[in-house]
Amino acid sequence: MAPSADPIPAVPALREEFPPPTHPDRLHVTRSSKAFGSGAYSLIDLPAGALFAKITTATPGKKAYTSVQTGVDTHIELNSDLVFCNHSCAPTLVFDMARMEVRVVDDRPLKKGDALTFFYPSTEWDMDQSFQCTCGANECRGWIAGAKDMTSAVLDEYWLNPHIAGLLNERK
Template sequence: MATIPATTNVTTGKFVSEPKATYSLSIENLADIVAYSPNATQPDSLVSQASLPAGSLFTPITTATEVRQKKWSTVQISQDKHVELNSALVYMNHSCRPSLEIDMDLMEVRVAKDRDLQIGDELTFFYPSTEWQMDKPFVCLCDAGSGCLGTVTGAVDIEAQKLRKWFVNEHIVKLKSAQTSEIE
């Protein structure tokens, strides 16, 4: 990881220091579409520097490497495999109303299907879309109102019908299907 110099926060226009341990935005060619922008709850968050229509490709994932064990920074890609993204994409925060979707089968990040992405929007994804069981469950701070999970533990604890309202990866669909058939 490299330390990045201070830049202008695209949301407020104020000069801010970059997080201390960050990835260079040149990795994954993110410099034109992403900016580091600490917010009140997350010191390492990202905002969009591009306006894109709903469902469009945001960026391919090209630097991910498989790891032996899951941790807070990994993304689940199958029933039992995880990867490190090895780029600033690791700083996408969770939201129950995400701006992005991560498709690990296609190894790409897309703009959420239900809304356009605007310059200054925080870059978020729905963590249970990739994670069956979170390494470190947490209380959600997304302000999605009644659509908020409250506590994010992973897809394992979300009812199948409720989970359908979000984009989820195929490995999560399969794990939920297996879990549901075990219960019946």
Template sequence: MRSVPATSTFKKLQAFPVAEVWQNTQTGEHSLHAAQSFTPNQVICSFAAATTLSHPTYLTVQTALDTHITLRPFYLQYVNHSCAPNVFFDTARREFIALSAIRPGDELVFFYPSTEWDMQQPFNCHCAARNCLKVIKGAAHLSPAQWKKYRLSNFILEQLKLHVSKIS
């Protein structure tokens, strides 16, 4: 899990039955937190495409090579990245799923490369997970060991089948 500095304080901005939008009062960053407990593989909620775009933005989730969706319910946009994720976007079933046991108040974090193939805007990760990848660039840039370690969307698995011999 992401380590939050002990001095961080949060303001709850909005509460929904399954999750709450919090804001870090020091950094201004938003995050999504569980409003109830979830068990591994439990469906937290279904989601739909609010809009469908041909190019990614920092708000989109990739569902095909040239298809990137913004999410409904909108608060799913506040799910941040971690290299030790506790949630997963199943883009085939359109279900937002718990990967591990989650308690109320836990931040919900997903692994961006689980849906993003080759990110146009890589970023440096500071998630503080033991196996933090440091630079997040998309699933195309992971090692075979990393592909095996994470749950990946059907789209990413299809891309791996097409490209893995060229990459490795």
């Protein structure tokens, strides 16, 4: 008797599953297989200083490359598509952790298609992972390690969260 030839079951293609978008009316996320290559882009036009989004899905976290510092010793995980907002030395957004909101920078409007970025040292005193900035802005600051490692003169050019301003005052 010949052995039965059971067919080998098909293996489904591996597919990374993503949760549904958290701000589908505000931003589009582009994902990349390249490390730190993903980003968020605006789906709307807003005037300078306008509210972009409230931070409503955050949970307490520890200092990590994905967290945002909210106070001298506190961090949160955003748990939303806002985590895809990258750093820029010429940011389009402000992450105001005292108000738990994201606003358009005060000096220019946000246009549909703009990359959604913020200045990481505006929230981070001493970053979990420093990096060489490649934002391409004329005012690019190069090595980004947090506000602790930047001069007051440079930081005076940016909107800063109260906890960062307080730590700067202590440093003086």
